[in-house]
Amino acid sequence: MRLAAFMIALLPVHAAIEFNRDIRPILSDRCFSCHGPDNNNRKANLRLDVESAAKAKVVVPGDPDRSELLRRVTTASKALRMPPAYAGHDALPPAEVALLREWIAAGAPWQNHWAFLKPEKPKTPGGVHPIDYFVRERLRREGLAPSPEAPKHALVRRLSLDLTGLPPTPAEIDAFVNDSSPGAYEKLVDRLLASPRHAERMAIRWLENARYADTNGYQSDGVRSMWRWRDWVIDAFRENMPFDRFTIEQLAGDLLPNPALSQRIATAFHRNNRTSAEGGIVDEEFRVEYAADRVETTSTVWLGLTMGCARCHDHKYDPIRQRDYYSLFAFFNRTPEKGFVYNFGNEEPYVAAPTAEQRRKLDAYDARVEQTRRRWESLQPALRKAEKKWSRKTRDLDWYPSEGLVLEHAAEETFAGDREVDLGKEKARFNHRDPLTLSAWFKTDARKGAILSRNEDYFEGTGYAIYLIDGKLRFHFIFRWTDLGMRVETKAPVTPGEWHHVAVTYDGSMKARDGHTRIWLDGADQPLTILFDQHLWPVDNKAPFRIGAGGGPEYRFQGQVKDVRVYNRVLGADEIAVLARKSEADKRRLAFLDRHLPPELKAARDEMRQARRERDEYFATIPTVMVMMDSVERDTFILKRGAYDAPGEKVAAAVPAFLPPLPEGAPPNRLGLARWIVSRDNPLTARVIVNRYWQMLFGTGLVKTVEDFGSQGEPPVHPGLLDWLAVEFMDSGWNVRHILKTIVMSETYRQSSRVTPALLQKDPENRLLARGARFRLPPEMIRDQALAVSGLLTEKTGGPPVKPYQPPGLWQELSSGAYKPDQGEDLYRRSLYTYWRRTIQPPAMITFDSPTRETCVVRETRTNTPLQALNLMNDVTYVEASRKFAERMLREGGADPVGFAWRTALGRLPSPQERDAAGQLVARLGRHYETNPNAAKELLKQGDAPADPGLDPARVATLAGVASLLLNLDEMVTKE
Incomplete structure (x- = not known):
């Protein structure tokens, strides 16, 4: 229509x-x-x-x-x-x-268009809730009357699902139903809003808005790690972070003065976009796509504008010029990222993001490192005394570091591009988590060649190697050159025709950046260009260790190489200086430390080294998260027809011209943009956000087109109410819980959802709000409440994504890799934590209309298909939940297990007709399983949760049929 x-x-x-x-x-x-x-x-x-x-x-x-x-x-x-x-x-x-x-x-x-006018708060009469005033005035004009309040058992279920995403327990229902005090309902609202479950319920919609997933998307769809941002969102809702701060930290937390780690993690909102690892793509084309995605996501989530329509030309319906699009684009055009990414792991820029528990452990490691360092420092007088005594006894000294030495070839070898020295396959074998140091002296006039290697004999083959390329030193350690490994290169070339010492250190952290991998030239740590930093996969290296070869015939070395040494640890700067023959004093001191330390001093030194090693090993397990950063100065141009390679007029960062400008003095960066978005002068943000909260509670927004507040969007059915809520939201300090409480405290929200034929004909979609909202639950609630009523639900907050059941073979059929479900409690965590692969989304979620998360989606959609019923009846999640629910019925239901089941699942007792139907089902299934005991046993094998050995399998299987019936009821999967 x-x-x-x-x-x-x-x-x-x-x-x-x-x-x-x-x-x-x-x-x-x-x-x-x-x-x-x-x-x-x-x-x-x-x-x-x-x-x-x-x-x-x-x-x-x-x-x-x-x-x-x-x-x-x-x-x-x-x-x-x-x-x-x-x-x-x-x-x-x-x-x-x-x-x-x-x-x-x-x-x-x-x-002027209503959404572009600053909202004013309409006056409302005292003695009536403002929401009820606006709704009843409209109903009065339509000749309609509001519905009575819903029964208390329905109200507590509705409120619990809306505010926590989980159903109430029978005890919670009884507590509310039996509480006749005037403040009983408000007390219930406050309790639910303060629940940790509320934060998880609020977070999942925001994840969809932010296109959060655990993979990159596109065809390769490699793994990324962004769950620490997801946990930040949960924490923000748990703390009831004001929405203006919630916005600023996600859009520009890194640009705040002295940003905390949590504020940097918050900016991962705009690193949730899809990224491509497809071979042959144009890097700049996809970098532009990522920035464009951020423009369109920002405008959809906060402004309710279809900004993407202005990417190629002026908007056809709204006053958004193409210039406005690229002026917004300029805010996101400074992030130092590439268009082509590697298929596994996070891309720069990213930060280590320890959990609270990991932070405590890391602090303990740091304390131990400091404690051992201080002990070592306290022993320095004794160390100097012992060293002086030893030095008087020692004259000439031919020493180099020996601890961890796994390969040594001191002889000078001469190469003319036609030979190599093969030291065999058994030496210097390293994997991606092994620390190492490679050291050699070399002399050459050539600008390229393999100095030493243990990799397949083709350019950048599997394994590790030190090369000269264009006169610069390069080190790589690679499983697959396209997407798995590391590659670093010195910024400056070496001087030809002279002897040089080269050393490479790698600490086993699977990282190249931040000093984890270093190249040393003549004892000096070199500035590096990080060409590739995805060293995430074990390296099955079958090549021999070679000197003078390793990159194919084209990279045979020409010149001399000598004193090759390989260590299975990271040498320090002083040790590398000795290998580079920089300091005789250092050499003597290190020789003493290496071979002649008195026992007490040696124990203290070894303890300090061990403490540092353990700290570094633990730090390597800390999750990372990709974040935003402004470190690149790029000019922004209007792109003709939106094409990356067709720049037109140059533009500066600015907000759309038809909206209020950035405040005077505001920085023209993401921080200025974020503050403008949540400015009271911005006519859109507060309206857009409260409209989505209304959609969350009523199924449809006051503006149905929650993603489009422009001319093609639907005007608000209750415009005065929308503006009142928007201003109230801002007046409250952008308090999310306040605005939710305001809505659910209204009589409009508390109405019965029963509908008469006349009302259904007059207002089939309930836009006028003459009755309570009734619509199918979101997909995550359907699964979560099945786990909750069955007793399987694991209520654990945060952490890495989990893999619940899904049809076997699905990943192999549609993409690559094998899906392996988790075991134990991770199978039963809330759906918020389910591993989300963009190209093959969790089927139980997609079946019930979850967005794919490839792009930003803010409108909640609901379909009705046979596949949904098949899923509820046959998916192992629901079959297992049914049998575990049956066990609860037997253990906790006493003399009336059917009544217990109804109260647990639906919050009420069964009607006489329902009780009769359930009785007939129990009788029929009971006869079946009594005569077919193996069928009962097979049913009880569904899922990983063990069956209760103290219960009769036939009886459990029988009541599992009743439980399955309840999980499939329209009333069960619908908010009444």
């Missing part, structure tokens, strides 16, 4: 014509695509989105018969009629023509 026709159906009875409500939808729907904001594609040089232009040419206020607009939409001539028949458009229906005529006759009063 077209927007204009839909809005006509929702017109208040006997309402005066209002431009934004009645006329703008018609013009936007029928006219703006050719006569709107898009300057490049405008026909006949006619604008109907601007009052002065429309009234100058085709609208004569007060005179419909002289208005060309009305003539063109009513003419019988197909050649002249608008919208044009030759373009496939239908003529305007009589109702729309009548509205246009009435509007022009009334003087054609104009309004």
Whole structure:
């Protein structure tokens, strides 16, 4: 149904014509695509989105018969009629023509688009909840009356699902039903809002908005680690972080003064976009795509604008110019990221993000490191005394570090590009988690060649090697050159024709950056270019250790190499200086430390080294998260037709021109943008956010098109209510719990959801709110409540993603890799924590309409398909939940297990008819399982949870049928 026709159906009875409500939808729907904001594609040089232009040419206020607009939409001539028949458009229906005529006759009063006007808080009378006032006024005009309050058992279930995502327990239902005090309902609301479950319930919608997933997307769809940002979101909702701060930290936490680690983690919001590891892509093309995704996600989530429509040309319906799009793009064009990413792990920039428990352990490791360091420092006088005594006895000293030495080849070898020295396959074998040091002296006039290697004999083959490439030293340690390994290179070339010492150290952290991998030239630590940093996979290295070869025939070395040494540990700077023959004093001191320390000193030194090693090993297990950073100065251009390689006019970072400007003095960066978004002068943000909270509670927003507050979006059914809520949200300090409590405390929210045929005919979608909301639960709630009522649910907050059941072979069939379900409690965690692969989303979630998370989605959709019923009846999750629920019925249900089941699942006792039907089912299934005991045993094998050995299998299987019936009931999967 077209927007204009839909809005006509929702017109208040006997309402005066209002431009934004009645006329703008018609013009936007029928006219703006050719006569709107898009300057490049405008026909006949006619604008109907601007009052002065429309009234100058085709609208004569007060005179419909002289208005060309009305003539063109009513003419019988197909050649002249608008919208044009030759373009496939239908003529305007009589109702729309009548509205246009009435509007022009009334003087054609104009309004700026409602969403672009700053909201004002309408006055409401005392003694009535403001929400109820607005709703009842509309109902009164429509000749409707509100519904009575829902029964208490239904109300507590509704509220619990809405605010925590989980059903109430029978004890919680009884506590509320039996509490007759005036404040019982408010007390229930406050308890649920303060529950840790509430934070998890709020987080999942935000994850969908943010396109959060555990993989990169596109065809390769490699693994990434972003769950520490997901946990940040949960923590923010648990702390009831004000929404303005919630916004600023996610969009620009890294730009705040002295940002805390948590504020940097928050910026991962805009690193949740898809990234591509496809071979052959153009790096700049995809870097532009990532920035464009951030523009469109930001505008959808916070502004409710379809900004993507202005990427290639001016917006056809809203006053968003292509310049506005790229001015917003400029805010996100400074992040130092690549378009081509590697298929596994996180991409720069990222930070280590320890959990609270990991932080405590890390602090303990740091304390031990400091303690052992201080002990070692306290022994320095004794060390100097012992060293002095030893030194007097020692004259000439031929020493080099020997601890951890696994390969040594001191002889000088000469190469002319036609030979190599093969030291065999048994020496210097290292994997991706093994620390190492490689050391050699070399001399060459060539600009390329393999100095030493243990990799397959082709360029950048599997294994590790030190090369000269274009005169620079390069080290790689690779499983697969395209996406798994590391590659670093010195920024400066070496001087040809001279002897040089090269050393490479790698600490086994699987990282190249931040000093984890270093190249030393003549004893000096070199600045490096990180070419590739995805050293995440074991290296099955079958190649021999070679000197003078390792990159194929083209990279045979030309020159001399000598004193090759390999260690299975990271040598310190002083030890490398000795190998580079930089200091005789260092050499003597290190020789003493290595071979002649007195026992007490040696024990203290070894303890300090062990403490550092253990700390570093533990730190390597800390999860990372990709974050935003502004460190690249890039010019931004309007891209012609949106193409990355077609730059046009240069633009600066700015907000859309039709909205209030950035405050004077605001920085033209993401921090300035974030503060502008949550400024009280911004007419959109508060409206957009409270509208989504309304959608969460009522199934549909006050503006149904939650993603589009522009001209093509639906105007609010209750505009005064939307503005009141928006201003109340800001007045409360952007307090999310306050606005949720305000909504659920209203009588409008508490209405019964029962509907009469007359009301269903008058308002089938319940847009007028004459009854309580009734709609199917979101997918995660359907699964989570099945786990909850069965007793399987694991209520553990945060942590890495988990893999519950899914059909076997699905990943192999549709993509790559094998899906291995978790075991134990991880199978039964809330769906919020389910591992999300973008190309093969969790089938139980997608079946019930979860978005794919490939792009930002803010509208909740609901379909009704046979596959959903099949899933509830046959998926192992629900079969297992049914049998465990049956065990609860037997253990906790006493003499009335069926009544217990109804109260646990639905919050009420069964009706006589339901009890009779359940009794018949129990009798029939009981006979079946008594005569087919093996069938009962097979049923009890479904899922990993062990069956209760103290219960009769036939009885459990019988009641599992009742449990399955309940889990499949419409009432069970619907919010009543």
